[in-house]
Amino acid sequence: MDKSEIIKNIKAHKKQPNLRFELKEKTELFIDRLFYTLFDIDTPVAENLDLLEKEFQHLVDLACWKVDKPCKKVWDNYVVRLPEILEKLNKDAEAIVDCDPASLSIEEVYLAYPGFYAIAIYRLAHELCKDGFPLVPRLMTEYAHSKTGVDINPGAQIGESFFIDHATGVVIGETAIIKDNVKIYQGVTLGALYVAKNLQKTKRHPTIEDNVTIYANATILGGETVIGKNSVIGGNAWITASVPANSTVFHSPEIKIKPISHAL
Template identity: 50%
Template sequence: MTTATSTFLDHLLAQRTQYRYKLPSRPDAGRFIDHLMRLLFPVTQDCQSSSQHVEETYQKLQEQLICLLRPLEKNLPDSPVSIADRFFERLPPIYDSLLLDAHSIADNDPAAVGIEEVIAVYPGFYAIAVYRIAHELLQLNVPLLPRMLTEYAHGQTGIDIHPGAQIGRSFFIDHGTGVVIGETTIIGENVKIYQGVTLGATHVAKSMAQKKRHPTIENNVVIYANATILGGNTIVGHDSVIGGNVWLTNSVEAHSLVFHQHQTEIRLKSLESGEPINFVI
């Protein structure tokens, strides 16, 4: 071993003592979320044989979660076993909420064949499901793992939902690629958003970490593709429609229609001079 290699390895060993957290593996986190989704929504069947015993699967999932929590044990408010027990006690209302999300997508998307298709293949539903599971772990004061779960879903779907966001019932994300929902976003009930929507912050300074940086979207709002809504003081009033490509940093009243007005310029040549004449419509 060369001196340079030995020095580098010593540096790596020293660096290990500087980390504040030990984390579970990312593949294990992904496996846990996918196994949990199969337990909750067994609408697909693996080609390989799998256990049909719900109780056995449930027990294995509890063991998986405990294993994921072990590396974080020093930073947990309680033992991994206790936190896993509390999480699974909260699973029934999470499940009920996810059913409402799935029905909202199936009922509002003309292309959806049924709830089974939504559950099995719709990226919007998958991202919402992982968010709701991760959000519950965050409510139990579990650090880092919730973000690992939503980032796994981000990689699978292209939809980035921070587990700290507060999202109401019957949430609908259509298509979904490029959607970003920030940590302090508040979303009401029966909200629909489309691909490319950003619910973000106007400033990203570290000093604002504990402040509300992201917008509030009230009930029954529709936000169309590629709209950007920014700022912790920005409120979109209930029953409003935000059109595609809108850039919004100010609040709007309930029942508002906000749209991006484009301008089209037609260039014609003058018959006399041959010079172009511009008409704006």
Template identity: 55%
Template sequence: MESLIKKLSKSHKDCPECPSPKVVHSFFESILGLLFPDFATELLKEEDQISEKIEELRHKLSRILIRNKHLHDGDGAEIAHLFFLKLENVYDLLIQDVQAMYDGDPAAKSLTEIIRCYPGFYAVAAYRIAHLLHSLGVNLIPRMITEYAHSKTGVDIHPAAKIGERFCIDHGTGVVIGETTEIGNCVKIYQGVTLGALSIEKADADKKRHPTIEDYVVIYAGATILGGDTIIGHHSIIGGNVWLTKSVPAKSKIYYQAKMYNPASDETDTYIIKSEG
């Protein structure tokens, strides 16, 4: 028991100012409530109230960053100031995302339904807020935000990924978007899609390991696209359960035609890629 106590004591001493998950999650939910009153605990009906809330959250973020200098290389107060200067761009992008999700889903009856009910929106909102912090040089906290959204939605988006305008995740559960993924504008993906890496070697950590998805691509449920050199050309359609490790040209349609197992010939299951340019 004494040995365990010593180990735990050292662990706590080595992390004296680590932001707790509760603090980070609370900050994210407060930002989300500021941007979208559907998530707010109180409505801010006057502009003065909004200004006061922004200042309160700016001070909160500044305090977190000042206490955790090991998580960034800059000035905590300045980073917090820049975050709120750039927050309008995040809001504008999210409004476009909501509209894209509404336009692309016949089942959606209102924009409010998208905001309040769609896990894809919640996950993308967490990503865009986390990505802004990541772009300002903040470590760990962005990942804590996206992993919090992951736990609530089943959508795993790394905050370092680059995602363009009007991004739509439909249904959402099981979606994985890796660290060096690049996604263009007006892309739509369905549940179970993986945009992953071919290599999991630590030596490749600083390389582009995840695919590039160009504008106006649709990726259907269960598709897996791997590799940093893999590019899905614009206006392509990737069918359900497709496995891709090579690039496809623009305006392609990629799908699988299953070949059933034949016990008589001991033939294994195979899949044939059909491409229509």
């Protein structure tokens, strides 16, 4: 097969007319500028908002290929909510400082905590997801996922003062609901009991009520599963049914002592 035939065959199999990886790259650049605009003290806010608007318009051109779903007004709706998002993120950072004895300053949280970074990108993506902006919110949270190991679907609903400690391996599904003052440790999964395409419009992931702590590697599954307020879920617990408020749930390991064979 000569080169011209190879090119012809590759083109024949490129079947997605709207698949442009530039969208992924531009989304990541947009996130970086937005993060600096909101947090970095030396970044000029007014100037960067103008640049962000231009970059966002380019994302609109790349992502909104369905003419029946115009996206032209999304930026106007989004930018007015940025102060509110920033206020929530400041509460998240304060919750981390208050809860983690290893944190030496709030600046350390903003600069060095992967859990905070993942929450920040989630909150910025969630607002676009609520507006029905296609694909970009998922690209935003996947960018955070690649940097932190935290996979939060932008459709999840998360309340105030959220704390993810250590971060790596956390999975939060699309229809999960997390209320206020919740703490989650590494490896926690808030997932679905099973996956089927016909469940797309149903609540598949659990609800976590106020003041719940979920320790490392716990798995909580199912759209009808509710973890009641003030509960503590121990490490490695596997939960598929609701837990009443003020409960403690823990995994009990089975210990078998191997008999010692005495050498002759």
